[in-house]
Amino acid sequence: MISCDLFRVRYPSSTDEPAVLEHLRACDACLAAVATEDPDALFRAIGGQELLPPGGVDAFVGDVMREVRLRSTENSMERRPASWSRRLAIAATLAIGLIGGAVVYQLERTQAPAPAGITPVAAARPALTTLAAVETYHSETATIIEVPAEGVGDVRVVMVFDETLPVDL
Amino acid sequence: MTKRIALIALLAFSLSGAAALADQAAPAAAEKTLSVFTYQFKHRQAEKAAAAIKALVSAEGTVAIQPSSNSLVITDRTENLKDIAAALHRFDAAPQPVQLSVRLVTAARVAEGGRVPDALKDVAPKLAMLRYNSFDSLGAVNISGREGEPGIIELGERYRANFRFGEYDSASDSIPLVDFKLSRLQDDQLRELYKTTLNLKLGQTLIFGATRDPESQRALVVIVSAKR
Numbered sequence: 001m002i003s004c005d006l007f008r009v010r011y012p013s014s015t016d017e018p019a020v021l022e023h024l025r026a027c028d029a030c031l032a033a034v035a036t037e038d039p040d041a042l043f044r045a046i047g048g049q050e051l052l053p054p055g056g057v058d059a060f061v062g063d064v065m066r067e068v069r070l071r072s073t074e075n076s077m078e079r080r081p082a083s084w085s086r087r088l089a090i091a092a093t094l095a096i097g098l099i100g101g102a103v104v105y106q107l108e109r110t111q112a113p114a115p116a117g118i119t120p121v122a123a124a125r126p127a128l129t130t131l132a133a134v135e136t137y138h139s140e141t142a143t144i145i146e147v148p149a150e151g152v153g154d155v156r157v158v159m160v161f162d163e164t165l166p167v168d169l
Numbered sequence: 170m171t172k173r174i175a176l177i178a179l180l181a182f183s184l185s186g187a188a189a190l191a192d193q194a195a196p197a198a199a200e201k202t203l204s205v206f207t208y209q210f211k212h213r214q215a216e217k218a219a220a221a222i223k224a225l226v227s228a229e230g231t232v233a234i235q236p237s238s239n240s241l242v243i244t245d246r247t248e249n250l251k252d253i254a255a256a257l258h259r260f261d262a263a264p265q266p267v268q269l270s271v272r273l274v275t276a277a278r279v280a281e282g283g284r285v286p287d288a289l290k291d292v293a294p295k296l297a298m299l300r301y302n303s304f305d306s307l308g309a310v311n312i313s314g315r316e317g318e319p320g321i322i323e324l325g326e327r328y329r330a331n332f333r334f335g336e337y338d339s340a341s342d343s344i345p346l347v348d349f350k351l352s353r354l355q356d357d358q359l360r361e362l363y364k365t366t367l368n369l370k371l372g373q374t375l376i377f378g379a380t381r382d383p384e385s386q387r388a389l390v391v392i393v394s395a396k397r
Contacts, residue, residue, distance in 0.1 A: 131341045133375055135366040147298060153373055157295050159388070160379045165362060167381060169275070169389040 004030055015044055032068055035061050133158045203229060206250045208257045209240040213336065218260050221340070225253050259339070264316040265397065267334050267344055272309040272392040273324040276301035276378065279386075292376055292392055299378065301388060316344065327354045330391075335366075343370040344395055351391065362389070369395040 002010070007023040007030050014020055021044060024031050034041040039061040133156050134144050142162035149156055210218060219232050219241055226232055230245030243253055274289060276296050283302035285293045293304060308324030319333045329352050335345030350364040362379070369375055373394065380388035 129341045130370070131338070131343055131368040133368055133377070135345060135368055138364040147295070155292065155295050155374045155376060156370075157298070157376045158378070159299060160363070160365075160377070161382050161385075162363065162379060163381060165379060165381050165389075169362075169380060169385075169387055 001026055008033075011041075015041065028068055028071075032065060035065060134160070137162075139164050202247055203244055204247045204250055206243045206245070206254060207240055208243070208254065208261075209238055210257075210261050212263050213261050215239045215241050217336070218257060221260055222253050222256050225249065225256055264318070265337055266313060266315050267337075268396050269312045269314065269320070269334075269346075270310075270394050271312070271322055271324065271330065273307040273328055274390040274392060275305045275307060276388045276390050277303045277305075277386055279303045289392075292374070295376055296378070296390065299388075301378075301390075328352070329354070329359060338368075341368070341370065343368045345369070346393070346395075351389075367393065369393065372396050 002019050002023050004023070004027060007020060007027070010017065010020050011024075011030075011034060015038070024034065024041060024044070031041070039057050133146055137144060137160060139162050141164070142160050145159050145161075147157035147159070208218075215234050215236065219234050222232070222241075222243075226243065227245055227249050230243065230249060233242040234240075235242060241257070243250065245253065272288070274292075276299075277283075278300050279302060285302075285304055286306055288306055288309070289304045296304070307328060310322040310324060312320055312322055314320050314334045316334050316336050319331070322330045324330060330349060331352070332349040333347040335347045337344045346367045346369060348364055349367055351362045352359045353362055354360075365377075367375060367377060375393050376390060377393065378388045378390040
């Protein structure tokens with residue numbers, strides 16, 4: 001196949017030359033360049049000089065050229081393979097994010113209050129409690145009342161009403 | 170430039186990863202380190218001590234009582250065992266001396282001429298709340314003893330009290346007067362009036378009155394306090 005330079009030299013004068021048409025069929029760039037000035041060039045390239053596409057030659061050529069541009073855009077946007085260093089940086093960033101999140105979660109978990117089933121030892125120290133003044137009394141029928149104290153350390157007063165006690169106490 | 174960033178990121182990743190692993194490994198190891206501690210009591214009962222230290226034992230810990238040797242076997246985290254051991258040493262103290270002050274008083278409700286002896290002016294306002302306004306002292310005794318020891322006191326010519334000093338309870342800072350039995354001499358015979366167990370908070374006065382019913386015009390009152 002002839003080169004693009006040779007094609008550009010020979011095309012205007014010999015549009016029906018087989019070598020020129022062969023190049024036109026194979027080279028999108030040259031076809032695009034020629035088609036903007038000579039829409040029939042495409043038909044000549046595919047050997048369709050006698051055919052008339054629906055909508056006319058200009059519309060057909062416009063559709064084809066849109067396809068050509070679309071294909072070019074797609075090719076240019078194809079992903080290039082990332083370098084090893086870029087991949088490493090991305091992986092490390094993701095890893096740091098994950099580890100950082102895990103560390104923060106761990107810290108929050110250890111600082112959270114203990115579950116209900118586990119009693120913190122420091123908090124479990126028994127506070128000073130107050131026992132009932134009368135722990136037992138021999139008579140079960142007796143009534144025992146305790147006068148509420150006015151404050152901590154105040155005198156405690158307990159009265160027992162017991163039918164079994166003698167009258168002349 | 171990109172390579173430098175990648176290297177710095179890798180370094181940071183390694184450090185943070187190692188730190189995270191170390192943080193996780195340290196508490197996990199500490200949690201799993203359970204130790205066994207055995208304590209044989211000299212003065213107190215192991216059963217009572219088990220109840221006293223219950224709040225100090227963690228969820229992973231266990232307490233076993235060995236009645237034959239009066240011992241406790243505690244399994245818990247090492248740092249907990251230190252606190253528990255200290256508490257057990259304090260609990261297993263030798264019987265402590267106790268000073269007991271007892272006054273026996275008759276309280277009456279009279280329309281006129283109520284009497285309040287000087288020795289009872291400190292408690293008269295309290296008994297006035299129960300509408301008693303006249304008081305007679307039947308006897309007063311100060312006695313020394315030790316935890317666990319029995320005591321007998323004579324109050325006046327007719328009354329006697331028998332009791333036993335109980336074990337000091339640090340949780341309530343109190344000591345019980347166990348089986349405090351008040352008896353009265355009548356027709357040459359000592360007759361029991363009542364028997365009770367009283368919890369005395371150290372340094373606090375307890376007024377314990379007894380009568381047949383709320384409308385009785387006379388009551389027998391014991392005023393008692395304990396201190397170290």
